[in-house]
Amino acid sequence: xxxxxxxxxxxxxxxxxxxxxxxxxxxxxxxxxxxxxxxxxxxxxxxxxxxxxxxxxxxxxxxxxxxxxxxxxxxxxxxxxxxxxxxxxxxxxxxxxxxxxxxxxxxxxxxxxxxxxxxxxxxxxxxxxxxxxxxxxxxxxxxxxxxxxxxxxxxxxxxxxxxxxxxxxxxxxxxxxxxxxxxxxxxxxxxxxxxxxxxxxxxxxxxxxxxxxxxxxxxxxxxxxxxxxxxxxxxxxxxxxxxxxxxxxxxxxxxxxxxxxxxxxxxxxxxxxxxxxxxxxxxxxxxxxxxxxxxxxxxxxxxxxxxxxx
Amino acid sequence: xxxxxxxxxxxxxxxxxxxxxxxxxxxxxxxxxxxxxxxxxxxxxxxxxxxxxxxxxxxxxxxxxxxxxxxxxxxxxxxxxxxxxxxxxxxxxxxxxxxxxxxxxxxxxxxxxxxxxxxxxxxxxxxxxxxxxxxxxxxxxxxxxxxxxxxxxxxxxxxxxxxxxxxxxxxxxxxxxxxxxxxxxxxxxxxxxxxxxxxxxxxxxxxxxxxxxxxxxxxxxxxxxxxxxxxxxxxxxxxxxxxxx
Amino acid sequence: xxxxxxxxxxxxxxxxxxxxxxxxxxxxxxxxxxxxxxxxxxxxxxxxxxxxxxxxxxxxxxxxxxxxxxxxxxxxxxxxxxxxxxxxxxxxxxxxxxxxxxxxxxxxxxxxxxxxxxxxxxxxxxxxxxxxxxxxxxxxxxxxxxxxxxxxxxxxxxxxxxxxxxxxxxxxxxxxxxxxxxxxxxxxxxxxxxxxxxxxxxxxxxxxxxxxxxxxxxxxxxxxxxxxxxxxxxxxxxxxxxxxxxxxxxxxxxxxxxxxxxxxxxxxxxxxxxxxxxxxxxxxxxxx
Numbered sequence: 095x096x097x098x099x100x101x102x103x104x105x106x107x108x109x110x111x112x113x114x115x116x117x118x119x120x121x122x123x124x125x126x127x128x129x130x131x132x133x134x135x136x137x138x139x140x141x142x143x144x145x146x147x148x149x150x151x152x153x154x155x156x157x158x159x160x161x162x163x164x165x166x167x168x169x170x171x172x173x174x175x176x177x178x179x180x181x182x183x184x185x186x187x188x189x190x191x192x193x194x195x196x197x198x199x200x201x202x203x204x205x206x207x208x209x210x211x212x213x214x215x216x217x218x219x220x221x222x223x224x225x226x227x228x229x230x231x232x233x234x235x236x237x238x239x240x241x242x243x244x245x246x247x248x249x250x251x252x253x254x255x256x257x258x259x260x261x262x263x264x265x266x267x268x269x270x271x272x273x274x275x276x277x278x279x280x281x282x283x284x285x286x287x288x289x290x291x292x293x294x295x296x297x298x299x300x301x302x303x304x305x306x307x308x309x310x311x312x313x314x315x316x317x318x319x320x321x322x323x324x325x326x327x328x329x330x331x332x333x334x335x336x337x338x339x340x341x342x343x344x345x346x347x348x349x350x351x352x353x354x355x356x357x358x359x360x361x362x363x364x365x366x367x368x369x370x371x372x373x374x375x376x377x378x379x380x381x382x383x384x385x386x387x388x389x390x391x392x393x394x395x396x397x398x399x400x401x402x403x404x
Numbered sequence: 405x406x407x408x409x410x411x412x413x414x415x416x417x418x419x420x421x422x423x424x425x426x427x428x429x430x431x432x433x434x435x436x437x438x439x440x441x442x443x444x445x446x447x448x449x450x451x452x453x454x455x456x457x458x459x460x461x462x463x464x465x466x467x468x469x470x471x472x473x474x475x476x477x478x479x480x481x482x483x484x485x486x487x488x489x490x491x492x493x494x495x496x497x498x499x500x501x502x503x504x505x506x507x508x509x510x511x512x513x514x515x516x517x518x519x520x521x522x523x524x525x526x527x528x529x530x531x532x533x534x535x536x537x538x539x540x541x542x543x544x545x546x547x548x549x550x551x552x553x554x555x556x557x558x559x560x561x562x563x564x565x566x567x568x569x570x571x572x573x574x575x576x577x578x579x580x581x582x583x584x585x586x587x588x589x590x591x592x593x594x595x596x597x598x599x600x601x602x603x604x605x606x607x608x609x610x611x612x613x614x615x616x617x618x619x620x621x622x623x624x625x626x627x628x629x630x631x632x633x634x635x636x637x638x639x640x641x642x643x644x645x646x647x648x649x
Numbered sequence: 650x651x652x653x654x655x656x657x658x659x660x661x662x663x664x665x666x667x668x669x670x671x672x673x674x675x676x677x678x679x680x681x682x683x684x685x686x687x688x689x690x691x692x693x694x695x696x697x698x699x700x701x702x703x704x705x706x707x708x709x710x711x712x713x714x715x716x717x718x719x720x721x722x723x724x725x726x727x728x729x730x731x732x733x734x735x736x737x738x739x740x741x742x743x744x745x746x747x748x749x750x751x752x753x754x755x756x757x758x759x760x761x762x763x764x765x766x767x768x769x770x771x772x773x774x775x776x777x778x779x780x781x782x783x784x785x786x787x788x789x790x791x792x793x794x795x796x797x798x799x800x801x802x803x804x805x806x807x808x809x810x811x812x813x814x815x816x817x818x819x820x821x822x823x824x825x826x827x828x829x830x831x832x833x834x835x836x837x838x839x840x841x842x843x844x845x846x847x848x849x850x851x852x853x854x855x856x857x858x859x860x861x862x863x864x865x866x867x868x869x870x871x872x873x874x875x876x877x878x879x880x881x882x883x884x885x886x887x888x889x890x891x892x893x894x895x896x897x898x899x900x901x902x903x904x905x906x907x908x909x910x911x912x913x914x915x916x917x918x919x920x921x922x923x924x925x926x927x928x929x930x931x932x933x934x935x936x937x
Binding site: 268277286287 | 492509
């Protein structure tokens with residue numbers, strides 16, 4: 095990932111301010127889409143934070159997201175705690191979970207990491223269902239709050255901005271520079287004195303933290319929570335596709351990928367529900383064969399070409 | 405005696421890969437400001453030895469210490485931070501970064517932890533030291549082979565190593581480049597850096613090294629001044645085979 | 650106890666077979682095929698569909714599946730994956746590309762499967778009980794195990810004692826050196842990939858006789874096969890067999906003693922232990 099500059103930050107601020115007005119312009123269906131977009135912008139941006147520089151494909155998003163949703167559900171439904179304290183707890187648990195996964199897998203090659211995250215959401219879902227059935231009694235979890243879609247939208251917008259800001263700061267720090275070096279050549283990284291596993295674990299931890307926060311924020315939208323719903327493995331694939339489609343070379347790349355993919359997906363899912371899974375397949379093939387650096391990479395290529403011609 | 409002032413000390417080091425013995429019971433010392441060559445035929449274990457000093461591999465047996473501190477059980481990044489810098493046999497640069505950024509990478513995570521304009525200025529100094537400051541902002545792909553080697557050396561120097569490991573740094577250069585390269589290493593030596601170099605270019609070894617360690621099939625077969633060692637019959641046999649000895 | 654051991658080992662026969670398929674694809678063709686489980690489900694679908702529509706015995710389906718899946722996997726390797734092998738500069742880049750491409754492939758296969766059969770592939774074939782060493786199991790499990798063992802032995806013999814088999818093993822050791830001694834590496838890789846896919850599909854047809862599958866279950870099998878390959882050590886056929894045995898028995902044990910919903914969690918437990926203590930696999934040689 096390239097070092098971010100001040101110009102980018104100003105653009106991000108302008109876009110954020112404009113986006114904040116969305117709930118006033120749209121309601122019902124389009125506000126719902128807005129919440130979806132914000133949710134995936136947050137998840138995909140936090141994905142890029144780690145996977146952009148390392149090229150490690152993480153499929154853990156659904157696991158962190160689910161942990162967040164489930165903690166909010168359990169806390170509010172079974173223990174009568176407040177939404178905000180559960181939000182904070184989700185962040186802590188998400189970060190710890192990510193750190194543990196990172197410590198176990200990130201000192202090894204990327205393949206082990208992908209495989210580990212591949213079934214992670216499903217495995218945690220099994221564990222959670224088992225605990226629920228055997229120890230908590232099989233009950234649904236109710237998340238009843240006063241939040242409407244616009245509140246969720248704004249909370250997610252704030253989360254997305256925080257993720258962007260954290261990413262922006264990291265990209266200008268020693269840690270961000272270390273990640274670029276690791277992405278270039280890990281042996282060199284170690285020989286210039288970088289603790290490569292630690293750097294990767296720290297970044298993956300931020301991904302886990304934010305993933306859980308997003309899951310926690312979305313929980314009130316469902317009001318009734320089941321493990322099957324919050325630990326949907328498909329969510330992880332959505333995040334990967336959106337981030338790569340936009341381009342993982344830039345922190346703002348995912349924003350470009352989320353909107354078109356969600357619109358296409360919603361349209362296909364409404365009109366051809368049985369074929370929607372094919373869209374996921376085609377999107378992956380499109381990324382690998384036509385857009386290896388995403389939309390952003392393609393735009394930058396064109397930009398460079400034009401510069402050379404003029 | 406040099407031994408009392410040894411900065412780097414290798415004692416009884418062996419490395420086995422499965423059944424293959426790459427280095428066996430090797431010992432040598434390197435004194436401060438000394439330039440020591442490790443020579444030997446291809447596949448004799450020279451690069452494996454370098455890899456063990458810099459922390460790519462851990463020795464199966466034996467100890468390597470820096471100023472009396474055991475380093476052979478430390479990970480590469482700690483060894484690097486405690487003052488051992490190295491170049492690689494096949495140049496390893498970071499293709500997505502500019503020349504300057506490649507060198508800054510060496511300065512940021514060393515024991516001085518330079519950052520910002522300090523790191524940038526220092527990287528420029530290092531590039532100037534190896535003679536290619538003019539190319540600071542070029543992409544890596546535009547460099548010639550010797551310039552790539554210079555960038556790698558500058559990156560290593562940016563970490564301000566006390567001990568510099570050069571793994572066939574002069575290999576693959578043409579005669580003019582070779583002369584420039586030898587001059588550059590001479591200059592480093594004059595500045596007082598301790599250097600351990602693996603090399604095949606005998607002229608370079610004669611003109612640069614104070615002392616040579618000769619290894620064959622992973623074991624030390626001779627040690628001493630270059631001229632002395634290169635005329636040793638066992639050394640000649642190791643290089644050329646039995647008939648010529 | 651003996652029940653767990655016997656049904657665990659019977660299950661592990663097909664697991665080992667599927668892991669061998671994946672091992673050929675990853676160890677030889679260097680493709681991390683995450684659509685492996687979906688190929689398995691396709692094999693299962695073929696057995697289910699032929700049995701329910703035309704009463705074709707799954708054993709006959711196994712034979713029918715071989716040429717079809719070999720051709721299909723060959724085409725996938727030749728046209729979808731070869732361009733990635735050619736453009737990749739490093740093994741790491743190829744891994745990322747092949748992971749993403751095979752994800753794409755897996756979703757497309759799921760889409761195809763769903764359009765043929767959206768529900769469970771449920772059918773009854775040889776489900777009579779049978780007693781082995783005082784433990785009751787069903788005939789279809791025993792049969793699947795025997796067929797898997799037969800194919801496994803044939804593969805082992807082919808790899809060790811035939812000319813093309815030795816070429817396959819040579820490429821597994823080093824693509825570069827194999828090229829230098831005159832082995833046609835792209836061709837051998839394609840054969841290994843196609844063969845791996847075929848073995849996986851055959852495994853799927855066998856598994857479908859005693860486990861009810863549906864379109865979404867591929868990923869679980871991919872994961873189990875990967876865990877077996879890593880546990881046994883990449884490129885280690887004997888390692889895969891022993892690892893499959895361990896996984897089969899542990900899974901069956903957890904399913905009978907604790908909860909059938911925790912089989913995946915038990916597989917993960919094994920995986921974590923391997924990653925922490927022996928990442929090169931139980932029989933892996935490399936010590937890096």
